[in-house]
Amino acid sequence: MSFKEKINSYDWNEITKTIASKTTLQVINALQKEYLSIDDFMALISPAATPYLEQMAQRSKQLTQQRFGKTIQFYIPLYLTNSCINHYIYCGFNHKNNIHRIILTDEQILQEVQAIKQMGDFQHILLVTGE
Structure with missing residues (x-):
């Protein structure tokens, strides 16, 4: 569902x-x-x-x-896809937006993870997808 x-x-x-x-x-x-x-x-x-x-x-x-505690924690987004079936007006992945759609392959995801590792010591990754 x-x-x-x-x-x-x-x-x-x-x-x-x-x-x-x-x-x-x-x-x-x-x-x-x-x-x-x-x-x-x-x-x-x-x-x-x-x-x-x-x-x-x-x-x-x-x-x-x-x-x-009294900390601020940062996360870094990892965009897995920008494909989506919905058309929420506030969302950049809106199905009606005329943009190139992509779904990362396993190999591309690993490349993105390696790039994130090189950017610093991020403890939290937000996986971003459309629906």
Whole structure:
């Protein structure tokens, strides 16, 4: 199933209603949990959560520092293909864009990896593709 098919399988009107129906008590309960469910997440993005934005920002900052420290990590993209079936207006891989399409072979991927190694000590590689 493609990403588009998965997204379209949801009843977004129902999800919107569920989010809008969340109460202050549900927001408070979600804020007190260590692990959140999808239902908790919906409470935290609901209108009822508006008065708790600063509290959520502080918790986010604390969790980020706990998990990653005070570091900035860089990644380097490795473009495997620019082929795509979608036509999102914001995307350079848009199917309607009149550009040359390519899918790297295994040999070309290895060449790209070698080029990345020569650029420096990157610890994180982002694999980029279309759909």
